[in-house]
C-alpha cells in the first residue's frame with residue numbers, strides 16, 4: 001500500500017481519530033466520519049469525472065462486478081435475457097455469468113484474437129434483440145492487454161442495453177473520463193492501485209433512474225444497494241491511494257515501462273522466450289512470459305522463496321491450472337503451461353528487477369539442464 005494511504009486509514013481507527021459509525025448522524029463523532037466518507041466519494045468522483053451520488057462502495061471489484069451484472073440482469077430480466085462478455089474476463093465476471101445461465105439467461109463469451117484483443121465487430125455481431133448487458137474488462141489482469149473500451153462504449157451508446165466495464169486493472173493507471181466515455185457501470189478495486197484490500201466501488205450512471213437489484217438486504221446504506229456499516233478507514237484509504245495514483249499516473253507508467261524494458265532485455269538473453277498478449281496495447285506493469293521446455297509449476301517452485309510471481313491470476317486460489325485467459329486467446333501446449341505472470345509497480349526498483357532477471361535466468365537454465373540429464 002501507499003504509505004500515505006496507510007497513514008490516512010490509521011487516523012480513522014483510533015480514539016483520537018474519526019472512528020465513529022458514519023451512519024450515526026445524531027452525534028458529532030458520527031457526523032465527522034460521515035463527512036470523511038462523502039469527501040472520499042467526491043474525490044473518487046472527481047477523478048472519474050462522474051457524479052459522487054453515482055458511486056456505491058463495495059468490498060472490492062468482485063462484489064462490484066456481481067452487483068453490476070446480477071443487479072442489472074435481475075432488475076431488467078423482462079427487457080432482455082442475453083448477456084455478452086468475453087472468455088478472458090476475470091472469474092468474478094465469468095462465474096457470475098455462469099450463475100445467471102443457471103437462472104435462464106443466455107451468455108455469449110466472445111473469443112479475443114491471439115493477442116487478447118476483442119474486436120468491436122465481434123461485439124456488434126453478437127448483439128441480439130434480447131441483449132440486455134455487455135460486460136468487458138478495460139485491462140486484463142494476466143496480460144495487461146488494453147481493450148478499446150472507448151470505441152466499444154460509443155458504438156453501444158444508442159443501443160437499448162447496459163455497458164459494464166471491469167476497470168480493476170486500469171483505474172489509476174489509464175485515464176477514465178466518464179463524461180467522454182458512455183459507460184453505464186464501472187467496477188474499481190482499491191488494492192490494485194496501492195490502496196487497502198477489501199474495498200472498491202461500483203459506478204452506476206444515473207443511479208436514481210436506473211434500477212439495480214441489490215445482492216443483500218439490510219440497513220439501507222448506499223441507497224439500499226449495498227447495506228452494511230461503511231468502513232470509513234477503507235474508504236478513506238482507497239480515496240487517498242486513488243488520488244495519488246491519478247497524480248502520479250504518467251510517472252508510474254514511465255517507471256514501469258522502464259523496468260519492463262530492462263526485464264525484457266534480460267529475459268531475451270535466454271532462448272525460447274515468448275511474451276504473451278498484445279505488446280503494444282498493454283500496460284507495462286504486467287508481463288506474461290513463457291519459456292520453452294520449462295513448466296510454470298517447476299519454475300515457480302524454484303523461485304518461490306525469492307520472487308512473488310505466479311502462473312495466471314491470484315484469484316484462481318491455490319490450484320495450478322492452465323490460465324483460462326491464455327486458453328481463451330488460443331494459446332496451447334508448452335506456451336500455455338509454461339506461462340508466468342510478473343508484475344511491477346511504483347515501489348519496484350531497478351535493482352529489484354536486475355536481481356529478479358538474474359534469478360529467473362538462472363532458474364530457467366538450471367531446469368533446462370536438469371531435463372537433459
Ligand SMILES: *Cc1c(COP(=O)(O)O)cnc(C)c1O
Nearest residue numbers: 060061062090141166168169189
Ligand atoms: C483483482 C481483480 C478483480 C477482483 O477485485 P477484488 O477487489 O480483489 O475483489 C476483478 N477484476 C479484475 C480485472 C481484477 O484484476
